[in-house]
Amino acid sequence: MTNPLSKLSEVFHHHDRDQEPPTVPSESQVYPGTDEAKVQYRARQVAQDAQLSSVQPTQEASSGDVPPPPYAPPPGLPPDMSAKAGPGEYKSLDASDTPAPLNGYPRPDFHRTASGLVWQSLNGPWDFVFDDTDTGLLDFWYTQSRLPDQGKRTIQVPYVFQCAASGIDERGVHEVLWYQRQIQDLRSSEAKERGDRLLLRCGAIDYHATIWLNGRYVGEHAGGHVPFDLDLSDAVALSGYMAENTLTIRVYDSAFDVTQPRGKQYWGPKPESIFYTPSSGIWQNIWLEVVPRLRVADGSHGTILRSNDIEKGVVDARVAVQGRKVQEKCSVEVEASFYGVPVSSSGKKELNKSEDFVRFDLPMRLSQEALSKLPAALLQDAPLKDPFCWRNNTALWSPEHPALYDLTIRLYNSTSGEVIDTVQTTTGMRSITWTNGDGTLRLNSRPYFQALFLDQGYWPTTLLTPPTPTSCKRDIQLSKAVGFNGCRKHQKVESPEFFYWADRLGFLVWGEMASAYNFSMTGCERFEAEWMAMIRRDLNHPSIVAWTPCNESWGYPDLGGSKRQRDHLRSLVYKTKTLDPTRPVNDNCGWEHVCTDLSTFHDYADARGMRERCGDLRATLTRGKNMFLPAIHGQDGVEDDEGSRHMRGAPVFCSEMGGVNIAVKNDESRQGNWGYTTASDGQDLLRRLEELLMATVSGGHVCGIVWTQTTDIEQEMNGIYTWDRKEKMPAAHVAEVMDRVKKVYYDGLRKHW
Known part of the structure; x- marks a missing residue:
């Protein structure tokens, strides 16, 4: 029987625009402020490093960059609201000898002090087996200290088997995976007497993980994008406090189930259009940590x-x-x-x-x-x-x-x-206001033009997993180097390191979950559980300024006629606002809004088309796919659902545009050359970038944009940077364009005020 969703990409080919291709200006970047400020900040960091000297990782962390001082240059919006809200002049800073924060501890944004931080990274080699016949449970593999020799290989965690960095690099369908390695109890005798607990902490495992220690069931977790902790203490005690303990993890990740939140992980035989290689199993950091019983x-x-x-x-x-x-x-x-x-x-x-x-x-x-x-x-x-x-x-x-x-x-x-x-x-103290009634989205009470990238967080050799502890930092720096001040994290719950750096470097983020592609009770329950877990994990970051539960009606195929689907999307908005009333909710990014704080639209037209649409507010809200929904009436003519409409004075945001690709010769990182429109070379891409942005902003109705996208990804080659993070055009030239675009926006505000 033919899968009715097998051709979804043909539909999305004309609708969604999202990507995050690679880029590579230097690993180092902006270090704003005067020399005195640098010295002061470095002194502060040295003091912190000394205080954290007793941190106990077992795996050497990759080197990275020193965080910038709390203040990055230049001043944002001057009193005259001029365009100088960008990053200013960037200069290289050799940071090859600077460590990742906290020696690579996976949650530097929330950590115990040096005397209390005892942890061990479990990243690295694990025994690994594909269980394609799903016999491991029946054969009690979890009770054995060794997985079966037949088919066993070594995988480098936290990289998925589909990527090169894992050491396996296999793209075939394997839905049941087994991981195993030996671990030790990190607790001292005093810690055990005190009642301290030994936790297994998992950043994300896609999709359903079941865990045993020495053959004893410890717990399980469904959801491939959010963290979970399991307490190993009782299992260690019941095993008699052995010197070596066998940790076994079974993962089930369907290659085809579209009720499972999967984002851009394609369920077809080969990545195409805007969909990419799947990622199965452990894909974020995994570690042991000793914590107080009461904590x-x-x-x-x-x-x-x-x-x-x-x-x-x-x-x-x-x-x-x-x-x-x-x-x-x-x-x-x-x-x-x-x-x-x-x-x-x-x-x-x-x-x-x-x-x-x-x-x-x-x-x-x-x-x-x-x-x-x-x-x-x-x-x-x-x-x-x-x-x-x-x-x-x-x-x-x-x-x-x-x-x-x-x-x-x-x-x-x-x-x-x-x-x-x-x-x-x-x-970080900051306010976001969106109910000003004048179409502005404000940061700290001031109208603020959000120039965002569509950022999907893929890398050539590691796919969804950042290659190093400072890879996310580098991507943020690359984005700021071209004058963008944030991103819409698209169809991905990014690693915690990303938000650590976004807070420190000053980078706005719209939070978004990976979509499911089928509306059913199972799909709704799965998505909602992960969506709320994502918000809880990230809501304390000042860098996050908006939430987007749905993209382009993915998972809601009949919002035009189904009250049930509308009600569920509304429920997500209300639950989000209950947990976090401080940020706007963009209910369904792009079109078919049901209950939204922001009127967002997606349009990949050329400059002429964008000028025609964005020059008039009515045209902005009515052209293209329906941005809002009509009422639904029952058979008796009674209104079942009142529909939706643009709230007068609500911010209007072009949350996807651009998507322009060019062909770069002799670039082995390119696997295809898909884009929405094509530029002849880097200079032509720069020209199109400015024309498109000016056409979108000059009408005075659009208060921010999301450009597709940061980097190329696999066959989708419409990034500002290549997949391996190389410039397609000089970063300084792009930053100059962004300065001019911001100036047009702020000058327009002054005219109206």
Whole structure:
């Protein structure tokens, strides 16, 4: 029987535009600020590195770049709202000798302090077997200390078997995979007596993972894009605390099930059009970590830091704990500092007996004494009188000035007063407003033109997995080098390292999940579980400024006539807003909006077509595929669903455009040459880029754009950079174009105001 979805790509060929091809200007990049600011920041980093010297990874981390100071140049939107909101002049900085943050610890954005951070990377060689006949469970492979010799090979984790870096590089269909390796209990005798737990922490395993330790079932997880933790402590104890323990993981990942969220992983025999090679199994970091039995929870387990109230200058902190026994007394304290200068402390607050969290407002305003201790160079780059940098002595986060506060969270035993757990993280004070009624999308109360890339996060030899701990940093730097200030992360839940660097480098991100391609109860339940888990993991990052649950009606094939499908999409919007009311929700990116804060549209027309559409608001909202939906009436003529419409004054955003490819000679990284339109060479691509963007923005109705795309990917060759991250045209020339485009937008605002 023919798969009715086998030709979906022919439909999407005319609709979706998304990509993230490669690029390669130098690994180093912008280090803004004056020499004094650099010295101050380097001193701060040296102090942090010294403090973290007792971190215990077992695998040497790849080298990377030094984070920039909290303030990156140049000032963002000057008082006259001129176009100088871009990254300015970029210069190379040789960072070959600088390590990845925290020696490669996979969650540098939320970590225990040096004395409490004991972990071991499980990246590296594992025994690996394809179980194409699915006999491993029946033959009890999980009870054996060795997988069957027949067909066994070595795979390099966290790279999927479909990519070259895994050491296997096989593109055939294999739906059942087995992984196995030996591990040791990292806990000292004192830690065991104290009750510390040994966790297996998995960044993402696609799709359904079942885990055993020494033949004992530990747990399982369905969902290929979000993290999960499993406690190995009891299994280790039941095994008699052996010196070597056998960790076995079985993964099931259907190659064809379109109710399984898969994003751009194609279910056909060969990648084509805008769909790419699948990724099965372990594809993000996997590691062991020793944690206190009673501990501070991360975002995935309930800690929420809302930092959008820049007028009051407070963080609405909800700090959750895990592992609490019934009526166990404990308290939480949070301290904030900026550039090493103490800012505020919450004081200890006792947890209620009925709740495993506490809430309080944490002040972020710096006193005059604290301000006097900041480096003078920092205040020169970000003057206190600039309301885009400061608000009532509260430092503000933006792409131009990514100011981050350091937070230290301590958990106490209320009976003994002992510190049980200490965690360090960061937050950035910034506000996003979209209900201004004037069509603007505002950052820190100021209209802000979002120039975003469609970014899909693929690499030539590793596919979805970043090749090194600083690969995500490099991609952000490449994007900023050409004048873009953010990205729409498309059909992918990116590795946590990406958001760590986005916060520090100043890079706006629209969060998006991988779509399923069938509307059913199974598909809805699967998608919703991962969607909410993704938001919980990432909502504490100031760099994230919008959520996109659906793209181009993928998974909702009949929004025009099905109230049921509309209701489910609405439910995702409402649940998202319940968990995070501080960011706009772009319900269905591109068209057929059901319940949206942003009126987004996709259009890959040429410059003439974009000018005709974007020159008039009515044309913008009505041309092309339906942006909004008509009412649905029952057989009796009664209205079942009122439909949707553009909210007057809501921001209008061209969230996909461009997609222009060129042929680059003698480029072995290219496997095809697919694009929406074709330029003759780099100079022609640059010309088309400017013409398209000017045509889109000059009408004065579009407040931001998403250009398809950052890099080429496999056969889709319409990136600004090649798949191996090489320039197709000088980055400085693209940045100049982006400056001119931003100027047109801001000049248009001044005319209307």
